[in-house]
Amino acid sequence: MATEIDTRTDTRTDTRNDTKNGTATDTRYLFETGSDHGRVQVDCLSAMLDSTTTGVLDDLGVREGWRCLELGAGNGSVARWMAQRVGPTGSVAAVDIDTRHLDPAPGVTAYRHDVNDDLPEDGPFDVIHARMLLMHLSRREEILRTLAGALAPGGWLVVTDVSDRLPTAAAGIDPGPAELFDRVLDTGMNRVGRPAGMNLEWARDVGRHLRDAGLEDIHGLEDAFTARGGTPAMLYYRSLIKQLEEPLQAAGLTTDDMRQFCDLVTDPQFSAWSYQFVTTWARRPTTRR
Numbered sequence: 001m002a003t004e005i006d007t008r009t010d011t012r013t014d015t016r017n018d019t020k021n022g023t024a025t026d027t028r029y030l031f032e033t034g035s036d037h038g039r040v041q042v043d044c045l046s047a048m049l050d051s052t053t054t055g056v057l058d059d060l061g062v063r064e065g066w067r068c069l070e071l072g073a074g075n076g077s078v079a080r081w082m083a084q085r086v087g088p089t090g091s092v093a094a095v096d097i098d099t100r101h102l103d104p105a106p107g108v109t110a111y112r113h114d115v116n117d118d119l120p121e122d123g124p125f126d127v128i129h130a131r132m133l134l135m136h137l138s139r140r141e142e143i144l145r146t147l148a149g150a151l152a153p154g155g156w157l158v159v160t161d162v163s164d165r166l167p168t169a170a171a172g173i174d175p176g177p178a179e180l181f182d183r184v185l186d187t188g189m190n191r192v193g194r195p196a197g198m199n200l201e202w203a204r205d206v207g208r209h210l211r212d213a214g215l216e217d218i219h220g221l222e223d224a225f226t227a228r229g230g231t232p233a234m235l236y237y238r239s240l241i242k243q244l245e246e247p248l249q250a251a252g253l254t255t256d257d258m259r260q261f262c263d264l265v266t267d268p269q270f271s272a273w274s275y276q277f278v279t280t281w282a283r284r285p286t287t288r289r
């Protein structure tokens with residue numbers, strides 16, 4: 001049976017030192033995972049990325065008996081895939097600061113927990129996966145070192161985040177809609193996301209941090225694609241905009257801009273690029289060097 005364990009402390013607004021800029025930063029996660037738009041957000045991520053993610057995990061040999069840790073688990077789709085793979089002799093700990101959409105599943109222990117507060121289970125783990133999480137956390141480098149230390153010898157750490165190559169309208173889209181799409185994305189990422197602590201340089205640098213944490217066998221994969229209005233990759237954008245209406249307005253977008261943007265991303269005649277998702281993985285050496 002699935003179990004849920006609540007280790008909550010009130011840490012949604014967490015002002016700590018940003019090690020990159022040396023300035024105090026509000027590190028509160030920008031989105032409301034438990035809201036209806038948050039549900040669409042995590043479901044769209046699953047639709048866009050699960051085949052890539054499970055393809056990587058499959059290649060790494062996730063199998064019966066493995067101990068898995070899924071961080072920032074969202075709707076739990078990857079945790080459920082892991083639980084099916086590892087069977088009753090394995091284990092899956094699925095961790096999220098907001099578990100309202102972490103659907104229960106046999107073999108998955110769900111933790112309502114803030115990863116800034118260390119891990120809810122000590123491990124060791126045969127695989128740890130964090131998708132679209134660490135880029136949001138100011139203590140990402142420290143957390144990554146903790147994760148590396150929680151791996152079993154030979155265990156894998158898999159991280160996916162987005163790069164600074166922002167989505168743009170696809171070639172051939174009329175200039176008006178293309179300008180609107182590009183401007184809304186630029187405002188969202190550069191004038192709202194970045195100031196709130198979203199790091200778009202991190203994804204391409206994860207390999208170096210994995211190496212510095214003592215891991216080896218480092219590999220990477222980049223994933224970007226065009227999609228038509230109304231498909232999960234486009235509805236994902238709408239879910240983000242709906243959650244950030246106030247800060248977007250403060251950053252210069254009008255309510256009309258946002259309404260037109262939401263119409264655009266549901267229009268099957270419209271097409272745009274996805275984010276560039278960068279997945280990096282590495283493993284803990286099996287022997288001491």
Ligand SMILES: C[S@@+](CC[C@H](N)C(=O)[O-])C[C@H]1O[C@@H](n2cnc3c(N)ncnc32)[C@H](O)[C@@H]1O
Nearest residue numbers: 029033045072073074096097098114115131132
């Ligand atoms: C962008 S969503 C990605 C969800 C899922 N990993 C996926 O890719 O489909 C980020 C997830 O991390 C969770 N999260 C954000 N900050 C967190 C924290 N400090 N500790 C644990 N989970 C966190 C959010 O609630 C959300 O479910």
